[in-house]
Amino acid sequence: MSSLKSHFTLILALISILFSIFLFKTFSQILYKYKQNIIDNYSIVIVSTKQLSPNDVDNLGTLKQININNELKKLKQKYPNIDFSNITLPYFYKLKLNTLPSPKELENIKNELLNKPFIKKVMTKSSAQTKIYNLLMLLEIITKTFMYLIGILGFLLILKQLEVWKLLHNERMYIMELFGAPFWFRGAALFKIAFIDSLISLIITFILIIFVTNLTIFQKVINDLGINYQIDYLKDFGLLFVISFIISFISSILVVIGKK
Amino acid sequence: MGKLVVANNLTLTYENNPVIKSSNFTINSGDFVFLTGISGSGKTTIIKSLYGELKPHSGNLRIGEFNLFNISKSKLSTLRKHLGIVFQDFKLIPEWNILKNVMLPLLIAGVNKNEAEQRAMEYLSRVKLSHKADKFPAELSGGEQQRAAIARATIHNPVMILADEPISGLDEYSASLVMDLFIKANQKGITIVIASHSIPTEFSINFRQLHIEKGKIYELA
Numbered sequence: 101m102s103s104l105k106s107h108f109t110l111i112l113a114l115i116s117i118l119f120s121i122f123l124f125k126t127f128s129q130i131l132y133k134y135k136q137n138i139i140d141n142y143s144i145v146i147v148s149t150k151q152l153s154p155n156d157v158d159n160l161g162t163l164k165q166i167n168i169n170n171e172l173k174k175l176k177q178k179y180p181n182i183d184f185s186n187i188t189l190p191y192f193y194k195l196k197l198n199t200l201p202s203p204k205e206l207e208n209i210k211n212e213l214l215n216k217p218f219i220k221k222v223m224t225k226s227s228a229q230t231k232i233y234n235l236l237m238l239l240e241i242i243t244k245t246f247m248y249l250i251g252i253l254g255f256l257l258i259l260k261q262l263e264v265w266k267l268l269h270n271e272r273m274y275i276m277e278l279f280g281a282p283f284w285f286r287g288a289a290l291f292k293i294a295f296i297d298s299l300i301s302l303i304i305t306f307i308l309i310i311f312v313t314n315l316t317i318f319q320k321v322i323n324d325l326g327i328n329y330q331i332d333y334l335k336d337f338g339l340l341f342v343i344s345f346i347i348s349f350i351s352s353i354l355v356v357i358g359k360k
Numbered sequence: 361m362g363k364l365v366v367a368n369n370l371t372l373t374y375e376n377n378p379v380i381k382s383s384n385f386t387i388n389s390g391d392f393v394f395l396t397g398i399s400g401s402g403k404t405t406i407i408k409s410l411y412g413e414l415k416p417h418s419g420n421l422r423i424g425e426f427n428l429f430n431i432s433k434s435k436l437s438t439l440r441k442h443l444g445i446v447f448q449d450f451k452l453i454p455e456w457n458i459l460k461n462v463m464l465p466l467l468i469a470g471v472n473k474n475e476a477e478q479r480a481m482e483y484l485s486r487v488k489l490s491h492k493a494d495k496f497p498a499e500l501s502g503g504e505q506q507r508a509a510i511a512r513a514t515i516h517n518p519v520m521i522l523a524d525e526p527i528s529g530l531d532e533y534s535a536s537l538v539m540d541l542f543i544k545a546n547q548k549g550i551t552i553v554i555a556s557h558s559i560p561t562e563f564s565i566n567f568r569q570l571h572i573e574k575g576k577i578y579e580l581a
Contacts, residue, residue: 272453278411279512280440281468 113257114301120250147221166192287356294348369419381575397572403555444513446523452497459493465516503534
């Protein structure tokens with residue numbers, strides 16, 4: 101019974117750590133994609149007296165000139181008495197930023213651009229952008245805090261498990277050492293337990309991951325965010341497999357090394 | 361007979377207090393040695409220093425080619441593979457059955473499992489415990505556990521067996537059985553060092569007695 105309990109502690113710790121790593125990774129990727137999505141659909145409009153090159157806007161992003169011919173045609177039709185050929189029109193550009201700026205950063209960018217003598221006007225969608233940005237940041241902070249808490253909880257459980265392992269295996273390892281057993285021999289039983297426990301944790305975590313990611317609500321959120329996000333189960337399994345084995349083997353090695 | 365253990369000006373301390381002070385002694389290959397003295401005289405301290413559990417404070421202590429003063433962990437492991445150790449509290453692995461406990465030195469030496477099992481059964485029958493091979497230490501009497509411990513200490517043909525109070529706490533019959541096993545091992549050429557507060561009255565073979573008194577070691581005739 102106590103043996104089962106000791107397995108349960110490590111398995112629970114590993115599941116919480118693995119699952120929090122998966123959620124952390126997934127949320128980070130979703131947030132990144134969502135940010136990219138906003139960036140793709142978001143740009144600053146610049147009105148300039150000269151043709152601009154990326155250097156003129158300090159390489160803040162991609163510059164694309166706005167074709168105003170259609171608008172000009174409409175104006176000519178609307179105001180046939182005006183001779184537009186005598187009017188020097190400014191150049192209009194869309195600046196697509198490389199990263200999603202915070203409202204403060206956006207304000208700074210705007211001021212910097214306006215300080216340039218050839219830039220006459222800068223238009224941003226500041227209010228909508230601020231809301232989205234703040235929401236994203238809040239979501240990121242909440243998810244990260246949650247993941248860290250789960251991670252810390254898992255780490256504490258592992259520390260407790262190390263104490264249990266010390267109590268359970270110290271005597272046997274000491275006796276083995278008295279007969280000249282090498283490190284790997286003394287730790288063999290622990291390494292075996294670590295291997296089995298990490299395998300069980302990995303399987304349970306993956307069942308949990310498949311269940312959560314196939315929930316209708318999860319799919320709906322992804323769809324509503326309007327991003328194309330596919331979970332690479334094989335890659336995630338590989339990553340969690342490596343992490344799970346590293347954690348459990350380091351734990352067991354610490355017990356063998358720390359034997360009193 | 362070659363010198364197996366050589367101690368020169370050996371000082372051993374326990375919790376910073378000198379227990380053995382600048383003592384000299386030698387043990388030859390094939391010797392049967394009783395290490396005697398009153399309780400707390402330092403018998404266990406010497407045994408511990410001989411299997412490297414306690415580092416000499418000063419002086420020299422050699423077992424064969426191994427200098428125990430500054431022995432590395434890997435060399436200590438090698439040395440221990442050539443020793444058999446018997447403890448007063450047996451130190452059998454509680455979660456292993458007797459057969460597996462006896463197999464331990466062979467498994468450490470890399471002998472394959474089937475062969476180790478076969479040899480362990482043979483040694484268990486020598487100590488009259490083959491019928492209890494699948495029992496766990498807690499299911500055996502003190503005398504039986506000590507016999508199993510001796511089977512474990514001899515199975516790998518060690519150069520020397522170190523025994524710390526091996527018959528203390530055993531009934532007369534068990535104690536005599538255990539001593540017989542030491543004698544048989546010695547007759548095969550294994551050096552035996554037994555720490556004991558007294559020597560069994562009817563002891564049939566030649567032996568040496570190293571007596572510890574006030575931190576010094578004397579050889580008694």
